[in-house]
Amino acid sequence: MESSFFLILFFAGTALTDMRNNCNLAGFYAELGCSAMSDTNSTDCPDAYTCPKLHPDPSVCYYRGVPYKDRSMIPQSAIKNPCSLACQCTVSGKPSFDCAAVDCVETFDADMQQECIKTYELESCCSTGTVCGKDAVAALKTCEVDGKTYREGESFEPKDSRKTCICTAQWNGTIEDSSYCRDINCGIEIHYQDKLFQNCAPIFLGSDSVCPIAFTCPTNSSKVVRGLNLRAVSSECVFGNTTLSVGDEVTVDEECTKCTCSVPPFVSCTRKISCTD
Template identity: 30%
Template sequence: MFTVKLVVFVCAVASFCGAFHTCPGHKHYEEMKCTPIRDKDEPKDACPSRYECPDFKVLDRTKCHLDGKQFSLGNEISNSLPTCTSSCTCDGSDDEFGFSCKFDECPEAKSAPRFDCVYQFTIDSCCSTNLLCDKAIIEKLPRCWSDGHEYVKGNLIYSPNAPCYKCLCDEKYDNKTDISQNPSCNPVQCGIELHQLSYLQLGCIPVYFNDGLCCPFEFKCPIETDMIEAKGIKSEHVCKYGNQTLNIGDVIKTTDPCLECSCQTPPMAQCVRTITTEKCH
């Protein structure tokens, strides 16, 4: 029997990627390196109606996997990891292998914030790289504007209109440039394959918050009490949930009143968790 697994992602409060930045709830497909498919009559800038994804179930479950590479027990990686992840080691036993990771600890997180100072970052840094408290110097710093807010050089910018991107206020930042083309902006990495490959292999599905955050914050695995409610129509392309198949529009009924799961964009069903009502928070 499977259970619902809670997974907190380091970058869940960060930002969206490339061609995906107008498609909420598609981030897992991007990180799984799925190919977006659009119907012939769909505009090129429309969100894909479905994806073609690699089959993670065929991977050797006695190894760890990342970016097409295979790792044995004890192998350590420290390159090309999501922000705030310092290193990861292949760990596990039997057929349950995955990466165990160490995360950066920022000094500023251990002390009270200094609101009269400026914490400066680089686009790839987890922790601040400089602290400026001299008002005269701060007043001379270059300014950036985004969504009606002012930033100074070194500030990180998270736009609610592009929640899967983070930007850096610097001399190259231009709020008139599309964020996917902005030289001062990078897509956020959720680390789904790094942290949650085993759940993808089990047929579990991503759960997103309903407040527009980029990364799924947990994966829901099938349990006996889940029921499929046929609300859609029979379609050529379907969603998978464990060993079950859903047509587009079908709903997964759960015992959780704050969780809505359905088939919207094959090949995976997905869920949205409500956190913005009195009952669900």
């Protein structure tokens, strides 16, 4: 355990760890190729996951288990995230991927004085077209999902599905149909390669986010608060070089952010949408 960490024994009565956000981790772990160790009756999430060694060789980058040497690029056909383009491995102290910037210029000309909607294709990062005019928009087929109405060509993410879908004329509400729905891929290994290498913790915004918005890493001010492992989970989390038991928390520099060892092996964090909540 790093000497920079101050361990605080938490004697107060500790309630069972709030698991409402932890199922964000199901998609997170699946994207990293991890396997669930067991299921519990008290939550919708496994007790813990077993993950492959993400960086067997620190001198190279890894994506989906494939090593990439310094200056080598991931073939675009192998990338599962449509917004990750021309990604090249860079090894300078720690491995990371550098990708081309993708700017989705979703513009709307207010002078047109007519209703417009942006349309998408299933594997596109940005909108691929626009339908304008009251009559043209009204003629489009619609999809009713989670109490909302989407026009043909619009994208949406069905609640609790971890999928992104496109409204089509053939939409029948079956999100497992790969012709108009696909699994959301966050590009975690690509965009946070160096954070995974350092055993940092993913940060999720609120309780319903699918992809982490950032990672937080240990600093000299980080403190571990020992909690109670009421679920008696034997697996542990790793945060930097520090090992935590289920129920332990760790303080981080980011405001309005709570980080807990809930579903090992990663510590996971939730940032409040509003600090006044």
